[in-house]
């Protein structure tokens with residue numbers, strides 16, 4: 264296990280990554296549900312959901328009714344569409360655990376990308392007013408308990424892509440993209456100030472195709488390029504869960 268500034272980097276073999284990630288999430292769930300009676304968790308799409316496969320083994324020890332589930336990013340497609348991050352999470356994780364449906368905040372899939380981003384931000388503001396989500400005292404952005412982030416081979420996180428102006432967005436909580444380099448083109452996404460206001464963030468990265476971006480973010484590069492993944496810097500703790508392939512160039 265290695266430590267950077269505020270970050271812990273751990274490299275796993277085989278099933279150990281999924282086992283360790285499940286324990287990490289379960290421990291944080293117990294901490295937040297006992298401390299404040301709620302646990303606000305933000306999911307990514309992609310390989311993250313498969314990496315959560317061991318979490319349902321905590322069926323009886325997690326207070327699932329206290330979970331409040333959000334998405335770091337979502338594709339602007341119907342909830343039943345193969346590209347929907349909601350559908351991926353529902354089929355791969357949410358259908359296996361008893362989180363009340365009213366605590367699962369999917370985007371409104373009847374709206375345009377602009378409208379869906381506005382609507383998601385408005386709903387989060389309502390939950391701030393109800394004290395279900397707190398605000399970061401230092402930045403004023405919503406402070407979720409846990410962000411579960413994946414990373415694409417190009418170093419994108421959520422729907423914040425390298426070189427795209429959205430990476431710099433510093434006013435909105437939720438914004439939209441209509442020219443995503445990875446299909447589908449229309450998405451909504453949390454902005455970096457929201458990601459970085461979080462109390463805990465896990466960056467879960469697996470696979471050989473991700474090794475260059477991981478090297479760029481965590482290795483000793485002579486010409487460091489700041490990929491979006493390298494901008495993840497939560498107020499709280501950041502933990503990297505890497506498999507051997509993703510870490511192979513470190």
Ligand SMILES: O=C1O[C@H](COP(=O)(O)O)[C@@H](O)[C@H](O)[C@H]1O
Nearest residue numbers: 307308309310311413414415421
């Ligand atoms: O498009 C997306 O990609 C990233 C990374 O996905 P992965 O399959 O390479 O793990 C994901 O984190 C994001 O939520 C998703 O919309």
